[in-house]
Amino acid sequence: MTPVQKLKWAILLKAVAFENIADPGAITAENVDRLYDDNNQNWELQDARNEIRCTCQETDFPTPHSRHYECNSVAARMPDGSWVGWNYWYGGGKHGEPEALDWMSDAYDLTCTEEQVMTTKRTFTKVVADSAA
Template identity: 55%
Template structure:
């Protein structure tokens, strides 16, 4: 995966990678942004992208960064690490009640790159009860 991709193309690459993993196929790592757009469009034309798209959309880690909001849906900012190590973030929309359809909101077009510092910390958790 090359650095010449924008955040939306990076997410599309992640979706293609999930689909390739499920299909037990290899996805070239040196695709350009235009090639990613083309391969993603081919996947969409086959209607084979929905599960992989949902896997990526729902699979991010919460970032606690400010994000868009709506009076109709709940939202939170999330991010995922792309195969090249770059972090990309987006607004994860959910809720909306019985007739809500938050997955229909175009979340990829507003994606953005993030810097992430990962630290491992040891935590002691104590839970007390009376005997």
């Protein structure tokens, strides 16, 4: 599957989980585009699409610039365990609508290496001087 097809696959599965569409059965590279288009006629996929777009991990890849919106490079794990990245547009002020921008067409495959690291958290408090001294 292409990165865009993987995103469509994840969106379809999320829409099934939200009970917005019926379970389409097996989703393959050959039928994912048709299934996505068939179920996207009356906004059935809108909630699932926004959920996938907004629940992602930030990456450190360069992003395009816009005069009206901010942009981060992000990624999410797909149903097959692979990772796909895209540009997450946000901001725009009161009348902005960054979710309307086409974010799926520029999706790309990624590799991800995970490692657990130990961190140290420090909490400081101010020492109050003893007034009796």
